[in-house]
Amino acid sequence: MTRVTIACPDALIHDANQLALCLGYGPEDALTYGLPIWLDAAGNRYAVASAIVSDTFAAVVGSAIAEPPWGADMTAAARAQSAIRIGGAADPAHLVAVFGDDPQAAIAALGVTLVDAEG
Amino acid sequence: MKITTDLTGTESAATRHARIKAIYDWYFGTGAYVAAGNLGVAREALNGLLTSDIANGETFASWLVKMNSLNDLDTFIPSIIFAGGHKGIVIDPEVLSSMSQDTAGATPVTAAGQSVGRILDRSGNAMHPVQATSAARPTYQVDGSSRPVLRFDGVDDRLATPSITWGTDAVTLVASLSLTPTGIQSVIATGGGTLSQTGFLLSKLSTDRIRARSSGTAVALADSVASVSGAEVCAMQGDISTPLVLLRRNGAQVSSNSATQGTGTFAASEFQIGSLSGSQFLSGDIYGLLAVNRILTTQELRWVEKWLALKNGVTIA
Numbered sequence: 001m002t003r004v005t006i007a008c009p010d011a012l013i014h015d016a017n018q019l020a021l022c023l024g025y026g027p028e029d030a031l032t033y034g035l036p037i038w039l040d041a042a043g044n045r046y047a048v049a050s051a052i053v054s055d056t057f058a059a060v061v062g063s064a065i066a067e068p069p070w071g072a073d074m075t076a077a078a079r080a081q082s083a084i085r086i087g088g089a090a091d092p093a094h095l096v097a098v099f100g101d102d103p104q105a106a107i108a109a110l111g112v113t114l115v116d117a118e119g
Numbered sequence: 120m121k122i123t124t125d126l127t128g129t130e131s132a133a134t135r136h137a138r139i140k141a142i143y144d145w146y147f148g149t150g151a152y153v154a155a156g157n158l159g160v161a162r163e164a165l166n167g168l169l170t171s172d173i174a175n176g177e178t179f180a181s182w183l184v185k186m187n188s189l190n191d192l193d194t195f196i197p198s199i200i201f202a203g204g205h206k207g208i209v210i211d212p213e214v215l216s217s218m219s220q221d222t223a224g225a226t227p228v229t230a231a232g233q234s235v236g237r238i239l240d241r242s243g244n245a246m247h248p249v250q251a252t253s254a255a256r257p258t259y260q261v262d263g264s265s266r267p268v269l270r271f272d273g274v275d276d277r278l279a280t281p282s283i284t285w286g287t288d289a290v291t292l293v294a295s296l297s298l299t300p301t302g303i304q305s306v307i308a309t310g311g312g313t314l315s316q317t318g319f320l321l322s323k324l325s326t327d328r329i330r331a332r333s334s335g336t337a338v339a340l341a342d343s344v345a346s347v348s349g350a351e352v353c354a355m356q357g358d359i360s361t362p363l364v365l366l367r368r369n370g371a372q373v374s375s376n377s378a379t380q381g382t383g384t385f386a387a388s389e390f391q392i393g394s395l396s397g398s399q400f401l402s403g404d405i406y407g408l409l410a411v412n413r414i415l416t417t418q419e420l421r422w423v424e425k426w427l428a429l430k431n432g433v434t435i436a
Contacts, residue, residue, distance in 0.1 A: 001232055005274060020254070025221075028251030034275065034397045050274035051254035052234060102273040104301060104402060116303040116399050118324055 004057055005050040005106035006097045007090035010036040013047050014073075015080035016095055020049075021072035022065045023057075030072075038112040044092040044114055050103045058086065058099070139165075146199075147418060168202055193241070193412045196426045200419065201242045202429025206285055207411035209241040210248060212267045213430055217241065217407055218259055222249040235259050235269060238278070242409070248278035248392055257393065262297070262350075262404060264432055274412045275297060277335035285309070285385040288335065288359035290319050291415040295406035295427035297350040304402060306353070307410065309388050317383045319357045322399065323347055328366050331374070333357025333364040336381025341366040341374040350406075350431040352424050356414055359383060359435035370424050370435035385412070406430040 008016040013033045020032035036045035054060075061084055067074050085094040089111040098106040107113075142151040143161045155161045166172045197209045211217060217239040218228035229236055234256035240246045250256045255277055260270040271277070294306055303325050309318040320332040327346035333339055333355075341355070341364045354367040359382065366376035390410070393401035407430045409423055421435075428435045 003272075024253045026253070029253050031252045032254045034255075037398050048274050049254040050272045050276075051256075052232065052258055056303070103274050104299065107274065114302055114398065114400070116325075118303060118322075118330070 001052050002055055002099055003050060003058070003101050003103060003106070004053050004097050004099050005048065005103050005110065006068040006095055006111055007038065007048050007110045008033045008045045008095050009090075009092045010045040010047070011092070012080060012083055012095060015083070017049075017064070018073045018076040019080035021070065022068055022074075023060065023079050024068075027070040029092065037115055038090075039115055040090045040092075040110075042092075044090070046090055046110075048107070048110070048112060058097075061097075071096050121143055141278075158176075160240050168199065192426050192429075196423060197242050197409070200409065200415065200423065201244070205411050205413055206244060206283055206287075207242050207409070208244065208246045208248070208280060208283070209407075209409045210238050210269075210392075210405070211241055211407045212238065212259060212269045212405070213407065214239075214241070215259075215267070220256075222251050231258075235278075238269065240280070242411075244283070246280040246283050246390065248280045248390065250276075250278050257405075260404070260433075266406060266431060268297075268404035268431075270404050271393040271401040272402050273301065273304070273400050275400060277397075277400065278392040280390040282387050282389050283309075284387040284410050286387075287342070287412040288317075288384045289361075289414045290333070290357045290385060290410060290412060291354070291423075292319065292321055292408070292410040292421065293351075293352065293354040293406040293423045293427055294321060295352050295431045295433070296403060297406075298323050298347045298401070298403040300347055303399050305391070305393070305399035306401055306405075307408065308391040308395040308399075316386045316388070317359070318385055318388060319355070320346035320395065321353060321355050322395070329353055329366060329368065329373075331357065331366040333359065333362075333363050334380055335359035335362075335383040337379050339364045339376045339378045339380050341376045343368060343373045345373070350404075350433050351355070352428045352431070352433050352435065354420060354424055356420075358414055359385075362364060365394050367420075367424070369428070369433055373410070389424060404431075 020029045033047035038046040143152045220226040221236045237249045255275045257271045257276040304323040306321040329343040331341040357364045359380040364382040
């Protein structure tokens with residue numbers, strides 16, 4: 001098992017959630033990418049998800065995907081799949097995935113920060 | 120601290136009385152039995168904690184049995200705190216069987232590193248926190264001292280209960296945790312998931328200080344001075360009508376605020392663990408937590424703090 005942390009640009013959230021439906025375990029995985037509350041240095045907005053995944057995750061993501069029993073928009077999922085990039089800083093044109101056990105280190109590598117107000 | 124008893128029902132009256140005194144003092148605090156004055160008063164007080172009284176002729180061991188508490192603080196503490204039907208929640212990752220990887224309980228958590236889709240509420244209220252989205256589930260882990268924890272990644276992990284009808288304007292919340300000193304983090308949040316409704320919140324500020332927040336139609340805050348530093352037991356109490364919000368760390372009060380909180384009771388809402396409405400994600404470990412819709416007595420609060428301190432190894436005097 002390994003951890004992957006993925007920064008999803010605001011414009012790709014719908015597509016990325018369709019891909020998450022294909023790779024996930026149920027219809028609730030359509031909510032994998034939530035609010036675009038992370039910002040890069042240029043002010044671009046992202047939703048970020050981080051999860052423990054199988055060691056074959058990277059290979060699976062690069063392979064042909066099948067529609068899950070609970071359904072998914074496969075055209076959107078394919079768009080998201082083609083936008084995946086492994087490693088590097090968050091990019092408004094790509095789903096950037098960083099592998100590593102420490103999610104905070106992954107966030108640093110992505111170069112995004114959470115915009116929050118004190119509670 | 121554990122209760123031990125070997126009462127068989129054949130002990131002398133003096134022996135039974137001595138054990139009643141010992142357990143009474145354990146329950147109400149050292150010296151409480153003397154203050155109560157006599158055995159009858161003590162017995163009535165203890166009976167008052169039960170839904171079914173100890174009958175004439177029963178030994179004091181019956182009280183322990185009826186409290187379902189023999190040598191089991193993980194059962195004993197919640198049974199006391201929620202006796203009488205108080206609302207709230209208890210989660211305890213030390214109880215491996217209380218966790219499953221899915222939300223329905225079909226796939227149990229059996230090893231460190233597995234995701235937790237549901238952890239059972241042990242308060243008796245059946246307010247089980249769940250996370251349906253796979254990527255947003257915290258993981259079951261053991262810390263460097265082999266203590267079980269729920270680990271939140273600070274990115275998207277969070278759990279939420281069904282809506283809890285809180286029903287009062289008071290709360291006591293105690294959490295055994297270890298927070299990473301990064302960003303703003305919400306440990307526990309209620310109030311319809313927004314900051315505009317009545318509710319309470321325990322969080323870590325951007326300055327790494329701890330904040331207790333309690334609000335009716337107005338908001339009162341109690342912030343710590345010291346920053347987070349490894350494992351600790353945080354407790355907050357909030358009361359809208361009194362009004363009061365106070366914050367304790369490792370058994371000592373560190374901040375309080377008696378500014379008005381306006382009016383109202385805490386709104387019925389889900390109980391969010393590790394996030395405030397999809398932001399302020401918790402980065403760190405929860406060893407256990409308890410929340411109840413009343414102000415615990417000083418003695419009760421001390422028990423809960425000590426009980427939860429056992430789970431993360433913090434020493435509370």
